[in-house]
């Protein structure tokens with residue numbers, strides 16, 4: 001995917017002026033289910049990344065909205081630091097699907113207009129959030145960052161804590177790319193933490209991730225016999241045991257999170273504020289630059305709706 005500024009030279013300010021310091025918050029491990037990628041150990045990652053369930057559901061819907069062409073957008077949320085644990089972490093709380101992208105089966109380009117719209121949505125709806133990264137799909141391609149993706153990430157998401165999520169909708173795979181010691185490995189992805197809301201049912205059904213055995217909350221029932229209760233412990237359980245993957249459970253329509261407030265990132269000529277994700281063809285002016293696309297051409301437009309904030313669960317302190 002590429003982020004393109006076409007005719008205008010204006011650039012979304014939000015991407016260029018990230019926060020200077022992380023917010024103070026506690027690691028929300030007590031409400032989180034960790035998902036591990038193949039080969040990933042259970043040691044706490046250098047940068048734990050938490051996705052709210054609403055965001056995960058919406059990403060899944062967006063990814064499935066076009067199984068042939070790439071779709072994507074920004075991830076909004078909070079960059080935090082748990083002073084007690086001495087750990088920085090990221091909570092992804094909202095999604096800003098790109099609209100007016102130009103995309104094909106192997107590339108996606110954010111137009112300038114789409115960036116402006118996403119930034120506008122960010123400022124209007126998610127004033128207290130920042131862009132923590134971006135996501136895009138790789139239909140039939142697998143989970144990696146192309147040379148172009150890496151270029152884009154370095155240029156538009158340069159902060160050490162900014163992340164990239166890649167989703168393959170056909171095989172239902174997903175992977176997170178996080179810098180380690182400042183370096184981004186385009187082939188090495190990790191899992192993440194699923195931040196549960198009320199229900200403890202998982203919404204993750206990516207086939208390449210496995211659930212880490214989850215600590216049982218203190219007030220849980222007697223089944224704790226085989227799973228020691230370490231609900232508030234800031235570190236993952238030491239001995240992961242194989243656990244059956246949680247079942248997929250996201251009906252396409254029902255999974256749509258309720259919209260507490262109207263979206264603002266509606267397309268210029270079409271107010272799609274409360275509509276479900278949809279895909280439209282684009283025949284507008286071509287995108288300008290593209291250092292290198294991931295491959296074949298195509299034309300499509302991503303959904304036109306900024307997603308509502310999803311149950312922020314960070315325990316922010318003033």
Ligand SMILES: [Zn+2]
Nearest residue numbers: 001146149294
């Ligand atoms: Zn890509």
